[in-house]
Structures are given as C-alpha cells and as structure tokens.
Amino acid sequence: MNVIVVKNAAEGGKKGAEIFMTAWQNGAKVYGLATGSTPLTTYAELCSSAIDFRKCTSVNLDEYVGLGPDDEQSYAYFMQKHLFNQKPFAHSYIPNGLAPDLAKEVAHYDQIIADHPVDLQILGIGRNGHIGFNEPGTPFDSTTHEVQLTQSTIDANSRFFANEADVPRSALSMGMASIMQAHQILLEAYGDAKADAIAKAIEGPVTEDVPASILQRHPNVTIIIDEAAAQKL
Ligand code: GLP
Numbered sequence: 001m002n003v004i005v006v007k008n009a010a011e012g013g014k015k016g017a018e019i020f021m022t023a024w025q026n027g028a029k030v031y032g033l034a035t036g037s038t039p040l041t042t043y044a045e046l047c048s049s050a051i052d053f054r055k056c057t058s059v060n061l062d063e064y065v066g067l068g069p070d071d072e073q074s075y076a077y078f079m080q081k082h083l084f085n086q087k088p089f090a091h092s093y094i095p096n097g098l099a100p101d102l103a104k105e106v107a108h109y110d111q112i113i114a115d116h117p118v119d120l121q122i123l124g125i126g127r128n129g130h131i132g133f134n135e136p137g138t139p140f141d142s143t144t145h146e147v148q149l150t151q152s153t154i155d156a157n158s159r160f161f162a163n164e165a166d167v168p169r170s171a172l173s174m175g176m177a178s179i180m181q182a183h184q185i186l187l188e189a190y191g192d193a194k195a196d197a198i199a200k201a202i203e204g205p206v207t208e209d210v211p212a213s214i215l216q217r218h219p220n221v222t223i224i225i226d227e228a229a230a231q232k233l
Contacts, residue, residue, distance in 0.1 A: 013041025
C-alpha cells in the first residue's frame with residue numbers, strides 16, 4: 001500500500017486528482033466512483049482540470065434503496081451535482097434504488113461490472129471501516145447486494161438528512177469481491193473520526209470485521225489521508 005499523508009482534504013484532493021489524471025493519460029476507461037464528503041475535493045479538482053471523461057464509463061459503488069435520481073439525498077443526484085454536470089461520461093451507472101425487483105437489479109449491476117472492469121476505483125471509508133456500504137461482517141467474496149445499514153452508518157449519514165428517521169435503512173452496494181477486481185484503488189480519508197478505521201485497515205489483521213482491511217491484499221492501492229486520520233498509525 002502506498003500511503004500518502006497530506007495536511008488537509010484540500011491537498012488530498014489535489015493528489016487524488018493527480019492519480020485520476022495519470023490513470024486517464026495511461027488510457028484508463030472505466031472509473032469506479034464513490035460518494036460521501038471525502039471525495040468532494042478530488043471531484044472539485046477534476047472539475048477544474050483538463051480531464052475529459054466523454055469517452056469513459058463510470059460505475060458507482062452504491063445507492064440508497066428508495067431514493068431516485070431526483071431526490072437530493074440520492075447518490076445519483078450527488079454524482080450529477082459534484083461531477084457529471086461538469087465532467088460527463090459516455091455512460092454512468094449507479095444502482096437503481098427504485099428498482100421494483102431488487103434481486104434483479106443486483107444481478108443486472110453485477111453484469112454491468114463484469115462488462116466494464118474498473119480501471120481506477122476511488123473509495124472513502126466509514127468510521128467502522130466500511131467501504132461502499134459493505135458493513136463489518138460482509139463476506140469478502142460478496143458481489144452486489146442489498147445491505148441493511150448499521151446504526152453507526154445511519155447516525156453518520158443522518159447529517160445529510162432533515163431527520164434521522166429519513167435516512168434509508170438499506171442500500172444496494174457493490175460487494176467486496178467486486179471492489180477488489182479494480183485494477184487500481186485510491187482510498188481517501190480525512191479527519192479524527194476516521195483515525196481508528198484507518199489504523200485498523202492499514203495495520204490491523206485482514207478481517208471481515210474491518211472491511212477496508214481487505215485492501216492489504218490488493219496489489220495497487222494508494223491511500224491518501226490527512227494528519228488527523230493518520231494519528232493512530
Ligand atoms: C457512506 C458511503 C461510503 C462513504 C462513507 C464515508 O456510507 N456509502 O461510500 O465512504 O459513507 O462518508 P464520508 O466520506 O462522508 O465520511
């Protein structure tokens with residue numbers, strides 16, 4: 001793992017965007033994308049860069065069940081606002097949280113991932129070490145699935161909603177095995193609240209109890225963290 005410690009999220013965003021730019025210049029065509037506050041500085045840097053995704057494909061990690069692209073809290077809305085409006089892709093895939101048959105949607109999304117192997121995957125990390133919405137205990141061989149969110153994730157994500165009760169209780173997420181298939185992975189984390197998860201992910205045992213620890217087994221991972229997130233290393 002290549003660990004880069006930066007001063008803050010602004011500096012991390014510049015480094016993150018450089019990694020995207022290098023991948024793009026080297027011909028990367030499929031980008032695995034994440035939501036949450038963490039990738040925002042990287043997306044902002046990309047928006048003001050010369051990168052051109054119009055011949056590329058994006059595949060997002062996850063989406064809340066029950067929210068559609070017009071809902072401001074949906075991940076589809078988030079991606080449109082923070083990246084796609086400024087930097088459109090030829091095709092952008094996000095799990096459909098409104099699909100009437102979730103089992104069918106999950107199988108369909110796995111097919112999309114199989115048809116579009118991810119060249120570069122960006123990840124954030126949850127306070128409990130989750131990646132995508134793969135909560136602690138998710139099997140390492142999981143593919144796309146419906147996830148019941150833990151209370152810790154509901155609490156953490158409730159800041160984006162008017163009430164905690166509005167936070168969806170489940171989501172569709174790429175699985176651990178799907179994430180590990182990416183050729184290159186970039187994980188970013190900023191702030192004190194991520195320090196425990198980062199220490200466990202990088203230096204702890206590889207265990208399903210800390211989903212991000214699986215990244216120790218991937219051959220091409222870069223981790224960008226600020227000093228606050230690095231304090232327990
Ligand atoms: C959510 C998302 C994850 C994200 C995590 C951390 O639960 N599903 O993809 O990495 O939260 O979010 P943030 O970056 O806002 O701290």
